[in-house]
Amino acid sequence: MSSSSKPNLPVTNAVNGPPNADLVRERGAASFPVRDLTYLVYGGQERTEHLERIANMVASDPVFRKTDRFFLSRTEQYRRSLEKVRHYKELIAKHNLHSELDQQDLRQAIDEDLPIGLHVGMFIPTIVGQGTDEQQKKWLPLARAYKIIGTYAQTELGHGSFIRGLETVATYDKSTQEFVLNSPTLTATKWWPGALGKTSTHCVVFARLVISDRECGVHPFMVQLRSLENHEPLKGITVGDIGPKFAYETMDNGFLRFDHVRIPRDHMLMRFAQVAADGTYSTPPHSKVSYATMVFMRAYIIGTASSTLAKAVTIAVRYSCVRKQFPLRSGEPEQQILNYQNQQAALFPLLATAYAFHFTGNYIRQMYSDFVRGMRAQDFSVLPEMHATSAGLKSLTTWIASAGIETCRASCGGHGYSKLSGLPSLYANYIPACTYEGDNTVMCFQLARYLLKLYGKAQAKPGLRLPGNVSYLEKSTLLDERCDASTEELWLDPARQLHAYRNRALRLVANCANRLVAEMQKGKDEVLAVEAIKSDMVKVAKAHSYYVVLNNFVNAIEQLRASGTSTPILRVLKTLCDLFALHFIQADLGDFLEYGYLSSLHTEPLHAQIRRLLEAIRPDAVALVDAFNFTDHALGSALGVHNGRVYETLFEWAQQEPLNKTQVAPGYHEYIKPFLLAKM
Numbered sequence: 001m002s003s004s005s006k007p008n009l010p011v012t013n014a015v016n017g018p019p020n021a022d023l024v025r026e027r028g029a030a031s032f033p034v035r036d037l038t039y040l041v042y043g044g045q046e047r048t049e050h051l052e053r054i055a056n057m058v059a060s061d062p063v064f065r066k067t068d069r070f071f072l073s074r075t076e077q078y079r080r081s082l083e084k085v086r087h088y089k090e091l092i093a094k095h096n097l098h099s100e101l102d103q104q105d106l107r108q109a110i111d112e113d114l115p116i117g118l119h120v121g122m123f124i125p126t127i128v129g130q131g132t133d134e135q136q137k138k139w140l141p142l143a144r145a146y147k148i149i150g151t152y153a154q155t156e157l158g159h160g161s162f163i164r165g166l167e168t169v170a171t172y173d174k175s176t177q178e179f180v181l182n183s184p185t186l187t188a189t190k191w192w193p194g195a196l197g198k199t200s201t202h203c204v205v206f207a208r209l210v211i212s213d214r215e216c217g218v219h220p221f222m223v224q225l226r227s228l229e230n231h232e233p234l235k236g237i238t239v240g241d242i243g244p245k246f247a248y249e250t251m252d253n254g255f256l257r258f259d260h261v262r263i264p265r266d267h268m269l270m271r272f273a274q275v276a277a278d279g280t281y282s283t284p285p286h287s288k289v290s291y292a293t294m295v296f297m298r299a300y301i302i303g304t305a306s307s308t309l310a311k312a313v314t315i316a317v318r319y320s321c322v323r324k325q326f327p328l329r330s331g332e333p334e335q336q337i338l339n340y341q342n343q344q345a346a347l348f349p350l351l352a353t354a355y356a357f358h359f360t361g362n363y364i365r366q367m368y369s370d371f372v373r374g375m376r377a378q379d380f381s382v383l384p385e386m387h388a389t390s391a392g393l394k395s396l397t398t399w400i401a402s403a404g405i406e407t408c409r410a411s412c413g414g415h416g417y418s419k420l421s422g423l424p425s426l427y428a429n430y431i432p433a434c435t436y437e438g439d440n441t442v443m444c445f446q447l448a449r450y451l452l453k454l455y456g457k458a459q460a461k462p463g464l465r466l467p468g469n470v471s472y473l474e475k476s477t478l479l480d481e482r483c484d485a486s487t488e489e490l491w492l493d494p495a496r497q498l499h500a501y502r503n504r505a506l507r508l509v510a511n512c513a514n515r516l517v518a519e520m521q522k523g524k525d526e527v528l529a530v531e532a533i534k535s536d537m538v539k540v541a542k543a544h545s546y547y548v549v550l551n552n553f554v555n556a557i558e559q560l561r562a563s564g565t566s567t568p569i570l571r572v573l574k575t576l577c578d579l580f581a582l583h584f585i586q587a588d589l590g591d592f593l594e595y596g597y598l599s600s601l602h603t604e605p606l607h608a609q610i611r612r613l614l615e616a617i618r619p620d621a622v623a624l625v626d627a628f629n630f631t632d633h634a635l636g637s638a639l640g641v642h643n644g645r646v647y648e649t650l651f652e653w654a655q656q657e658p659l660n661k662t663q664v665a666p667g668y669h670e671y672i673k674p675f676l677l678a679k680m
């Protein structure tokens with residue numbers, strides 16, 4: 001079945017000409033209407049077409065070009081990203097893109113780590129979340145009009161994960177009604193905040209509040225860093241770029257020191273905690289409410305794991321259809337490498353995961369907006385669940401997406417190692433997501449702690465009702481149950497798949513809880529007992545998060561079925577969901593075998609079913625990546641071009657290499673010629 005209507009995306013960057021015949025054939029053989037799946041992914045036809053208009057505008061605009069990015073120095077890359085920021089602002093005005101959603105769409109289409117990312121992603125949300133109505137009235141119009149540019153300055157040279165250990169102090173001076181910000185040690189230097197080094201005029205600084213020698217905990221403060229006239233740092237402020245990084249060259253991650261910098265009292269963001277003129281301190285309604293922007297960003301990061309992985313898979317799948325190696329038998333034509341089972345086994349689970357994460361993203365967005373609605377009504381009851389769930393999902397999704405990009409790169413052979421494949425920079429720019437907004441391992445501890453607590457409560461109080469995704473912790477009888485998927489067919493039953501994931505998660509939680517008790521019985525206090533089970537806690541958090549992802553995928557398909565989605569689309573989504581479920585059981589088989597939940601009676605049909613699923617996905621693979629609807633601009637890859645003219649594009653892009661500007665190598669005269677022409 002061919003697609004119901006054609007995508008409206010231009011073929012940019014690729015070398016024009018007749019499309020690759022294999023890709024054309026693959027596209028013609030899809031079993032489902034690709035366009036309908038695109039509408040499903042992006043929230044309907046109207047929204048898809050809107051996104052395409054923006055994507056087209058960006059892709060055809062020379063200011064947003066990416067093709068020469070590999071040949072620019074760090075400084076040039078930073079300047080170029082500022083040029084893009086200016087143009088982004090011009091386009092907002094020109095095309096009347098004033099809504100937050102339009103601007104987000106435009107930034108996503110530009111597809112670069114712009115030095116205003118922190119301004120829109122954390123600075124403005126912190127003012128919205130933590131500022132009083134008056135503070136919002138004062139700063140939001142300036143920030144939204146880019147009259148000031150801000151960032152989120154929390155991490156320090158010596159302190160990142162452990163926020164309570166931050167050293168920057170904000171001491172309240174009652175006599176002048178000011179806070180005095182100071183960096184008392186080298187390790188108190190703010191270090192890492194994006195756009196802090198050179199771009200930001202302001203920032204929200206997290207500092208420990210001290211009033212009359214009393215420590216009141218870490219709070220957010222609005223601080224101006226640079227003159228709005230000439231961009232020079234203000235008195236008492238030392239600020240700069242932290243230097244070369246693994247990648248992320250367009251972003252000026254910065255350092256910042258305060259030497260007794262005074263700010264007015266109303267520059268503490270006081271929505272939840274307040275300092276009155278006389279120095280009276282009012283505590284916030286929840287001790288972690290000032291961490292809310294991080295929870296927001298973790299939810300955002302979960303959403304982007306899908307699109308990032310989808311890009312890598314799109315590149316690898318298209319290339320694997322164009323690339324041919326070896327005939328099966330002599331005299332036959334060479335095979336497309338995607339026909340090889342190993343290539344399918346590497347790529348299709350990642351394709352399935354990109355779709356799975358799409359539904360996880362929808363789920364966490366919904367959970368986050370419910371949480372915000374509650375918070376506005378001073379109801380913080382959902383915060384622990386929101387924090388724990390987002391911490392676990394942020395870790396699982398970024399870990400899998402990071403490893404997945406590298407798998408895609410390796411599966412493209414030598415050309416995957418070329419930066420022109422787009423995969424090395426996708427990987428290098430993405431992997432810090434495992435670290436920023438909470439180191440993944442540290443985040444896993446948060447979720448595991450939450451699960452252990454709930455498990456303990458459920459054990460102590462039989463009949464206790466726990467929230468939806470953790471309700472399995474009530475059912476310790478589940479531990480006695482075993483898998484009964486003894487045929488390939490039974491492995492396709494979502495109830496059985498979910499049972500396996502629930503059982504594994506519960507087992508690991510129960511095991512951790514038992515070990516905690518055992519460590520304490522050996523004489524350790526609770527703190528040291530927790531230290532003794534930390535690597536198991538990471539496993540617990542991952543196991544639970546896998547369950548959440550699968551549960552959402554299964555539920556989403558059920559909802560789509562109920563809302564009348566067509567059979568071919570449901571069929572292909574179900575196949576992807578099955579592969580996701582079975583692949584990650586296969587990947588962690590030890591967990592399931594260790595406690596006798598599975599035996600070889602079940603693993604043989606499991607492996608066989610996975611092979612069948614790979615075969616089932618093969619004819620739809622190109623259509624499934626096409627449905628993500630990326631422009632060539634967004635992919636930035638010679639291997640992933642929509643028209644499949646991979647070799648032509650690689651060859652043309654390579655010509656831009658500065659070394660190719662002259663026929664004779666730079667340095668030839670000094671370094672090569674002397675020994676070539678030296679007498680023997």
Ligand SMILES: CC/C=C\C/C=C\C/C=C\C/C=C/C(=O)SCCNC(=O)CCNC(=O)[C@H](O)C(C)(C)COP(=O)(O)OP(=O)(O)OC[C@H]1O[C@@H](n2cnc3c(N)ncnc32)[C@H](O)[C@@H]1OP(=O)(O)O
Pocket residue numbers: 117118120121122152154155160161162163164194288291292294295300383384387435436437438439442446449450
């Ligand atoms: C739209 C965007 C576009 C573009 C963006 C562009 C680029 C983005 C790129 C990068 C941006 C990066 C930004 C950053 O990295 S900002 C810095 C982020 N830093 C962190 O994430 C630090 C991680 N550490 C923490 O979050 C906490 O310190 C930690 C949770 C590890 C521990 O906190 P603390 O020591 O204060 O608490 P505990 O004693 O451990 O726990 C007490 C209690 O509180 C609960 N808790 C902790 N955090 C939260 C929270 N956020 N919400 C709710 N509850 C929380 C914790 O679970 C404990 O509960 P209980 O066990 O019940 O007592």
Ligand SMILES: Cc1cc2nc3c(=O)[nH]c(=O)nc-3n(C[C@H](O)[C@H](O)[C@H](O)COP(=O)(O)OP(=O)(O)OC[C@H]3O[C@@H](n4cnc5c(N)ncnc54)[C@H](O)[C@@H]3O)c2cc1C
Pocket residue numbers: 118152153154155159160161162191192193194248253432435436437438439441442534
């Ligand atoms: C690209 C990038 C952008 C960033 N942008 C910003 C920004 O805009 N604003 C900002 O404020 N910050 C920013 N950061 C900082 C980032 O938030 C921190 O690096 C992150 O929170 C991790 O903290 P850390 O560096 O202190 O790691 P550490 O906590 O020092 O972690 C190092 C290792 O120790 C382990 N570890 C730590 N604590 C424990 C524990 N209790 N038990 C067991 N193991 C532990 C970790 O798992 C990890 O393996 C950015 C970082 C990067 C890389």
